[in-house]
Amino acid sequence: MAATLVMYVMICLVFGFLSSPIAQAGDPDIVTDFVIPANATLDGSSFTFTGIRNLYATDPPPTFRVTKIGMKEFPALNGQSVSMAILDYPAGSVNPPHTHPRSAELLFVVEGSLDVGFIDTTNMLFTQTLQPGDMFIFPKGLVHFQYNKNATEPAAAVSAFGSANAGTVSVPMSVFATGIDDAILAESFKTDAATIQKIKAVFGFLSSPIAQAGDPDIITDFVIPEYATLVGSSFTFTGIRNLYASDPPPTFRVTKIGMKEFPALNGQSVSMAILDYPAGSVNPPHTHPRSAELLFVVDGSLDVGFIDTTNMLFTQTLQSGDMFIFPKGLVHFQYNKNATESATAVSAFGSANAGTVSVPMSVFATGIDDEILAESFKTDVATIQKIKAAQAGDPDIITDFIIPANATLDGSSFTYTGIRNLYGTHPPPTFRLTKAGMKEFPALNGQSVSMAILDYPAGSVNPPHTHPHSAELLFVVQGCPDVGFIDTTNVLFTQTLEAGDMFIFPKGLVHFQYNNDTESAAAVSMFGSANARTVSVPTSVFTTDIDDEILAKSFKTDVATIQKIKAGLAPNPK
Ligand SMILES: *[C@@H]1O[C@H](CO)[C@@H](O)[C@H](O)[C@H]1NC(C)=O
Ligand SMILES: *[C@@H]1O[C@H](CO)[C@@H](O)[C@H](O)[C@H]1NC(C)=O
Ligand SMILES: *[C@@H]1O[C@H](CO)[C@@H](O)[C@H](O)[C@H]1NC(C)=O
Ligand SMILES: *[C@@H]1O[C@H](CO)[C@@H](O)[C@H](O)[C@H]1NC(C)=O
Ligand SMILES: *[C@@H]1O[C@H](CO)[C@@H](O)[C@H](O)[C@H]1NC(C)=O
16 A cells, blocks of 8 residues: 555656646746755755655554645755645545645645635636546635545545745634634624634644745737727726715725726736725735735725734734735735724735635635535534625625745834825925835835835926836826836827826836926826836936947937036936
């Protein structure tokens, strides 16, 4: 028996590696063949892992067991974008609902039979009964589970991951064992605090890890349907101009502006959501499989939190003007606990289609068998049915999150309060750019998202510039700025915007804004990079010692004109 299993494992090692989707954007690429500690002796054993030789020599485990072989257990996997796990299912056992933020999972059944399933971001449940030799692919970031329903026979499987550190977020543990307030859970699961406490009582604390990847890069400036007439309005979204003209919503509302609502975002790795929280409302626990979320509180106060892969809960109370970063793929929520005042926020995502997995909806409203849920949440079928009965018609939710640097880890590590008083002062006399990027807000590091606040006094210009690492999604808060960009065929696209409008400047293209009005204007911009960087065209061209003759020829003018322009520009700030 043991020999047969080892054989299956060997077959699976080969087969699993060849078949996993490791061509996708995933772990960062390395520029060497492998990453090995500098002073290690380099021989065949450096690339060998022998730690599970005796796994099948011992008795089968009494409960579900996962044996991970990732970067931590097998350091040579570092930079190789692949790892593995051996899964043992005693009769009747469940691997409860969970996600792998950094990788899809390719499961190969070695022994016995398994019922498996996952829930996509439209909350559709896909299930299958597998026999030995079958494989099943769980797409990246989606909630999934396995169940050995045979009452007498064990089952075993081997899984391959397209990441050296795929990470695991256990849904029951992250939601019920990390100190999220009972009132928030009761509201989220539409049940009472007593039921929540009953479920909580059976959980201890687990541990797990996490990872990264962005939208695929595009190789054109933008992706627009071929039949579309390409004009400034192709890059403009005006669908929410009247959002605030109507009465505030009676329940929590999320207004998404992603690729579906705004097709020009396709390929630009950035999107946005407007969040309205009536007094006392909750945005229930959810994840965004494809992006972190950078939340900016516009109005009111919010209690926010997320759970990391070690099941630590980070919470913070935010005021208007504050930002909070929810790391990619982690379960998070927001709560407006004020009983009389509403709250509003704007969120930025580093993906054109961040996706949302609602924890209450995906677990309790998609037809997962009651017995699987009862086993997963260590409660009885009657309790599961009570929760399920309350789930119909839950509002769709939105939002994402990000990861911190070192320092003391608590809610404040994910909070940026540096611009609270920006609007307490007089408007600036000239164009002002207030960045909230990796430098100002270190927790953005690695999260592929950042923000800037732009103030345009009457008549002011944000001169032509490019952001080499990111598109820019501009949201006009006040006034009527003119905007424009030039694509790589040198076609200029311009548009006059109004408050509430958005405009997308495709990645790397020269663009500008001009407030040709007697009133001041203001905007908030989102970037799909923690450090989008800026290359000012006037500065880079005219203050960097490019020969006058070259410039005169380039701009089809004379040297005197070039020198006049140069004289008017400040020296290049090194
Ligand atoms: C490398 O060698 C030094 C000196 O022998 C030792 O202190 C250190 O622990 C070694 N590092 C690793 C990763 O083995
Ligand atoms: C459990 O497994 C045994 C052996 O494969 C099989 O004979 C039996 O029918 C299975 N029982 C169920 C309920 O599937
Ligand atoms: C609710 O908001 C109002 C206005 O900001 C404030 O005065 C009041 O203290 C808040 N109530 C609570 C319970 O925080
Ligand atoms: C965080 O890391 C930096 C750079 O390694 C280091 O200088 C700093 O002391 C660290 N801070 C803490 C609190 O560990
Ligand atoms: C600015 O506005 C004035 C008055 O409407 C108009 O004549 C002028 O063409 C505008 N300039 C630009 C660059 O749009």
